[in-house]
Amino acid sequence: MNPVAEVDGLRVEVAGSxxxxxxxxxxxxxxxxxxxxxxxxxxxxxxxALLGEFPPGARVEGRIRTPGGGAVGYVPQHPxxxxxxARRAGALLRDxxxxxxxxxxxxxxxxxxxxxxxQLPDPAMVLRRYPHQLSGGQQQRVVIAQALxxxxxxxxxxEPTTGQDPATKQGVAEAxxxxxxxxxxxxxxxxxxDVVRRLADEVVVLRAGRVVDRGPADVVLxxxxxxxxERSRSAVPSGGTRLEARGLVARHRTARGTVxxxxxxxxxxxxxxxxxxxxxxxxxxxxxxxCLAGLHSAYEGAVLLDGAPLPRGIRARTPAELAAVQxxxxxxxxxxxxxxxxxxxxxxxxxxxxGADRDNARRTAAKILEELGLAxxxxxxxPGALSGGELQRAALARALPAEPKVLICDxxxxxxxxxxxxxxxxxxxxxxERDGLSLxxxxxxxxxxxxxxxxxxxxDAGRVAMGGEHRIGVDVGG
Numbered sequence: 001m002n003p004v005a006e007v008d009g010l011r012v013e014v015a016g017s018x019x020x021x022x023x024x025x026x027x028x029x030x031x032x033x034x035x036x037x038x039x040x041x042x043x044x045x046x047x048x049a050l051l052g053e054f055p056p057g058a059r060v061e062g063r064i065r066t067p068g069g070g071a072v073g074y075v076p077q078h079p080x081x082x083x084x085x086a087r088r089a090g091a092l093l094r095d096x097x098x099x100x101x102x103x104x105x106x107x108x109x110x111x112x113x114x115x116x117x118x119q120l121p122d123p124a125m126v127l128r129r130y131p132h133q134l135s136g137g138q139q140q141r142v143v144i145a146q147a148l149x150x151x152x153x154x155x156x157x158x159e160p161t162t163g164q165d166p167a168t169k170q171g172v173a174e175a176x177x178x179x180x181x182x183x184x185x186x187x188x189x190x191x192x193x194d195v196v197r198r199l200a201d202e203v204v205v206l207r208a209g210r211v212v213d214r215g216p217a218d219v220v221l222x223x224x225x226x227x228x229x230e231r232s233r234s235a236v237p238s239g240g241t242r243l244e245a246r247g248l249v250a251r252h253r254t255a256r257g258t259v260x261x262x263x264x265x266x267x268x269x270x271x272x273x274x275x276x277x278x279x280x281x282x283x284x285x286x287x288x289x290x291c292l293a294g295l296h297s298a299y300e301g302a303v304l305l306d307g308a309p310l311p312r313g314i315r316a317r318t319p320a321e322l323a324a325v326q327x328x329x330x331x332x333x334x335x336x337x338x339x340x341x342x343x344x345x346x347x348x349x350x351x352x353x354x355g356a357d358r359d360n361a362r363r364t365a366a367k368i369l370e371e372l373g374l375a376x377x378x379x380x381x382x383p384g385a386l387s388g389g390e391l392q393r394a395a396l397a398r399a400l401p402a403e404p405k406v407l408i409c410d411x412x413x414x415x416x417x418x419x420x421x422x423x424x425x426x427x428x429x430x431x432x433e434r435d436g437l438s439l440x441x442x443x444x445x446x447x448x449x450x451x452x453x454x455x456x457x458x459x460d461a462g463r464v465a466m467g468g469e470h471r472i473g474v475d476v477g478g
Contacts, residue, residue: 003183005050005072005154010062012045014055014385017377020209021046022062027185029155032176034188034196034217037206038417041390044077045190046206047156055385066154073147077159077189077388079139082129082146089142090127096149114145117170119180133252135282141168144175155179156191158189159388166444168281173199190416191389192435193221228231231324241294242438243325243406244268247301250287250462259288262299262462272432276453278446282421284462285442286330288339289408291326292440305405323353330411330442332395336383342394343369343379350401361401366399373423388421396424400431407431407438413448455478 005027012019020042027033027050035043048054049064051072072390075084075431084092090111097110115123118141131139140160147155154283157176162171173195180186180199196203196217205213213220215294219362262284269275277285290296292303297313304310305324311317330334336345348367350356357362370395383391392412399407413421413436425448431437443449451458458465 003212004066005187006065007046007049008063008065010046010049010064011060012049012054013043013058013059015381018056018209019055020049023206023209023211024062025187025204025214027136028154028201029053029185029189030180030183031201031428032068032180032186032188032199033410034190034200035201035206036190036193036196036203036221038386039191039205039392039420042209044158044387045209046190046246047158047187048074052155054094067075070151071150071154073150073152073155073288075140075143075147075157075160076241078333079143080331081130083139084313085131088128088130090135093127093142093145096146098131100151102168104346110149111145113134114148115141116140117148117325118144118167118175120145124292128254128256129252135286136277137275138282141175143170143176144172146355148179149174152184154185154187156187156189159191159197160188161190161192169195169256169444197221206385209219227359240275241268241304242271242272242306243308243440244304245288245292248291248299248303250284250291250296250299251303254313254466255296260462262291263319265301265459265462265464268455269440271405271438272436274432274441274453274456276449276456277440277442278444278449279465283459285459286410287441287462288342288459289327289410289440292406293325295327308374315365319353321391322406325408326399326402326404326406327408328396328399328410328412330414332388332391333383335398336391338383340382342374342383342391344388345383346379346394346398349398353402356401364401368400369394372397372427373420389416392416396427404437406438406440408442410442410443413443413445421445421448428452467477467478 003026007023007025010023011021023046025033035046037043051074054060086090093111094107098109108351112123115126119124120141126138155360161172176186177199188199200217203215203217204211205220245265245267248262248265249260251258251260265288277288287296291299294314294317302309310321314322343362343365346369347361348365351358366376374390374393386394396412413424428439441453443451
């Protein structure tokens, strides 16, 4: 197979820190090359180099070639970052499809075909919605459709199965395999070794910015390891309710009016308890979490904290109420100000919600970040200089100076290597035991849910699904 993209001796340095050091790889037509390694190993820096994109102030050495000058498509780890929030998905995709010319009917057919190839079962519905009305999994597949419409010779897929249920993950894998079958080179950046084993023709292993191994997946990759974090059951006291939703019916606005996305959900979580919320992409998991946190106010029913009703929206909540229920986003990059150091943003939580002075807040923030494995020099950087896994830990750290009673975690272990995932799960288990922190753990990661959760709520199309392999931790409202 002919090479369509080559990286030769790539070295990227930012502010005296080396992100990648001497990385070389060849992407060939019709083949999938996977870059694997722990968070911060240089995968995303290498992948984005193929697009000619580097961190601000980067010093770059080495050569990057795309013979023939073909376009390079990019499917990012956090898809919302490349979707215009003010435009419906259909408008975004039609603009790309129109570059190849054709009638309106041909353009529309091209868009719908790309969405089907990206494993979206209801293209017409997706086309009508704005990005924020789509689940993380749906956003991911819209971005895959964008790359397919571009007709790129190379597609860089950065954690494309992050935060997706097993069925959707399989669909995304099939979409990438279909892309390669059409003669397109795919560079896959992933922590999901099961997907890498299934798809990759060649695996390049990175560690601390350097290539430490390469070859076929069955030769290079280790046997899957079981998570080492242990469930903490002693943290759960008997009786009591910390947070409760009663008769929740949530709606999204669309061009054709409002659509119900949650239907009469009643659920509670006790002090120190972890409730996992699972279900397919688009089942309503994130909407439920956002309602509990006051980030989605278009709902009927009630949300109560320690028996007292909470205002629907965050702007109506007091600082104490905001501090009590904290939300850790699926897309941490979108949650940070890209112009300010991470340490300052984590410290600001304590200043804004607890009235702490700046110096004490910074000391508290530094301690929390260190406990999550983020070195002091790293936290002084802006968010763009951190890897996806590092930024996810920083996003968790940013919620903790508020000293919350309830922490709502939206897909915070998806796309992480096993070691980083264990750091997060172990830290959360410790907070439950030490502080009686209640967790609402939204996830597709059933292994993480098994490690951490006491009960599981299964959602399907916005309703409680009574069944599955776990005991259902809900009270179904009448």
